[in-house]
Amino acid sequence: MRYSGFKVIKEALTGHKGWQPAWRDPAPQPHYDIIVIGGGGHGLATAYYLARQFGQHRVAVLEKGWIGGGNVGRNTTIIRSNYLLDGNEPFYEFSMKLWENLEQDFNFNAMVSQRGVLNLCHTDAQRDAMRRRGNAMRLNGVDAELLDTEGVRRMAPFLNFESARFPIKGGLLQRRGGTVRHDAVAWGYARGADARGVDIIQNCEVTGFRIENGRVKGVETTRGFIGAGKVGVAVAGSSSKVMGMAGMRLPIESHVLQAFVSEGLKPVLPGVITYGAGHFYVSQSDKGGLVFGGDIDGYNSYAQRGNLPVVEDVCEGGMSLMPMIGRARLLRMWGGIMDMSMDGSPIIDKTHVEGLYFNGGWCYGGFKATPASGWAFAHLLATDTPHSTAKAYRFDRFLKGLMIDEKGMGAQPNLH
Numbered sequence: 532m533r534y535s536g537f538k539v540i541k542e543a544l545t546g547h548k549g550w551q552p553a554w555r556d557p558a559p560q561p562h563y564d565i566i567v568i569g570g571g572g573h574g575l576a577t578a579y580y581l582a583r584q585f586g587q588h589r590v591a592v593l594e595k596g597w598i599g600g601g602n603v604g605r606n607t608t609i610i611r612s613n614y615l616l617d618g619n620e621p622f623y624e625f626s627m628k629l630w631e632n633l634e635q636d637f638n639f640n641a642m643v644s645q646r647g648v649l650n651l652c653h654t655d656a657q658r659d660a661m662r663r664r665g666n667a668m669r670l671n672g673v674d675a676e677l678l679d680t681e682g683v684r685r686m687a688p689f690l691n692f693e694s695a696r697f698p699i700k701g702g703l704l705q706r707r708g709g710t711v712r713h714d715a716v717a718w719g720y721a722r723g724a725d726a727r728g729v730d731i732i733q734n735c736e737v738t739g740f741r742i743e744n745g746r747v748k749g750v751e752t753t754r755g756f757i758g759a760g761k762v763g764v765a766v767a768g769s770s771s772k773v774m775g776m777a778g779m780r781l782p783i784e785s786h787v788l789q790a791f792v793s794e795g796l797k798p799v800l801p802g803v804i805t806y807g808a809g810h811f812y813v814s815q816s817d818k819g820g821l822v823f824g825g826d827i828d829g830y831n832s833y834a835q836r837g838n839l840p841v842v843e844d845v846c847e848g849g850m851s852l853m854p855m856i857g858r859a860r861l862l863r864m865w866g867g868i869m870d871m872s873m874d875g876s877p878i879i880d881k882t883h884v885e886g887l888y889f890n891g892g893w894c895y896g897g898f899k900a901t902p903a904s905g906w907a908f909a910h911l912l913a914t915d916t917p918h919s920t921a922k923a924y925r926f927d928r929f930l931k932g933l934m935i936d937e938k939g940m941g942a943q944p945n946l947h
């Protein structure tokens with residue numbers, strides 16, 4: 532069933548009897564050509580592009596809970612492609628271009644809203660660094676504008692300009708950045724994949740791999756063994772646990788990240804604003820809630836809930852950037868599990884087990900990557916070669932010291 536304005540009107544006039552479930556609820560088949568583990572954004576996008584782009588239809592997505600229950604439905608919905616390094620920028624720009632056409636592509640309203648992402652700077656050195664990043668973006672053909680203090684004031688007059696401990700010196704603006712309704716991304720990809728023959732199997736936890744003579748033969752699940760020619764793992768925060776079942780220890784740690792939503796307010800924020808003197812980022816949802824977040828909780832955990840000291844830290848960041856936020860009441864908050872890689876950049880690669888592939892290490896920035904990650908992982912699974920924009924996302928960069936470290940302050944595993 533295709534969705535359209537005409538269809539909505541027709542259903543409204545006929546008692547809404549014609550809507551069908553957006554995807555099937557199939558029983559697992561004994562064998563698939565490709566199994567994707569994880570029904571988050573990345574797993575579902577992978578299945579969608581496997582079917583739509585690479586003609587693979589004997590594909591299953593195995594999800595231990597319900598689709599959209601992981602980070603894809605828990606993030607603060609920000610999309611952008613304002614990266615500095617060559618290993619990252621073309622990949623995230625590829626993702627941005629896919630976002631721009633996504634709703635027409637999978638025929639689902641994901642509320643892609645390019646209302647701009649503004650990164651604030653508070654020192655001269657920080658402004659120099661932003662100028663460098665903006666120039667790197669432009670060299671890669673990506674839009675970037677450097678604003679001075681007055682430019683920021685025109686966009687967001689409610690920020691703390693006057694009595695701030697860290698005065699606002701300007702900001703780097705990417706107008707094509709913005710937000711997307713996060714769980715609709717999971718639903719849209721699921722519906723699009725299902726329509727092309729992919730089996731999306733929920734409540735099916737992978738509990739082990741069957742590996743014979745160095746080759747993966749399938750997976751053990753809570754619904755029995757399922758055979759597969761190839762298996763792709765895209766389980767985000769559970770990466771270390773799942774790959775541990777295949778005997779691999781990853782350069783990844785899992786941490787909790789929290790998100791917060793205020794009560795609904797009249798439109799006030801022009802787009803996404805990030806604080807440069809603390810870890811705080813905020814946007815406003817279409818329902819009016821201020822959606823914001825900050826730093827990870829800082830200890831390893833697989834719990835999807837956070838701790839109170841970080842709540843305090845995030846709220847302090849908000850108060851110092853835009854004191855008016857203190858008048859809004861916090862409506863709800865939650866946590867998700869981040870798969871933090873050692874250099875902050877992802878991994879999309881084969882493993883030493885034939886037929887077993889890995890996608891992870893998305894840290895707290897994987898939502899914006901969803902379309903490109905799905906496409907690149909599908910490319911790898913279908914063709915056994917990396918996609919041109921994801922060639923740098925290999926495991927062996929940690930061995931060789933070829934880190935893709937945007938912040939320039941990560942661990943150097945090759946030196947130890």
Ligand SMILES: Cc1cc2nc3c(=O)[nH]c(=O)nc-3n(C[C@H](O)[C@H](O)[C@H](O)COP(=O)(O)OP(=O)(O)OC[C@H]3O[C@@H](n4cnc5c(N)ncnc54)[C@H](O)[C@@H]3O)c2cc1C
Pocket residue numbers: 568569570571572573574593594595596597598599600601602603604605606607608609610735736737738765766767768769773788789790824865866867868869893894895896897898899900
């Ligand atoms: C609070 C918060 C804010 C964030 N904000 C942003 C943001 O603004 N912008 C941005 O770009 N990124 C953001 N992120 C990061 C982003 O959400 C993640 O990097 C991304 O969603 C991870 O990929 P995914 O969608 O595939 O993960 P998930 O949705 O977590 O999918 C993984 C799935 O694997 C399943 N799974 C795990 N183990 C098994 C198993 N054994 N068998 C079967 N299934 C299994 C899980 O149940 C889960 O559904 C944020 C994350 C959080 C938590």
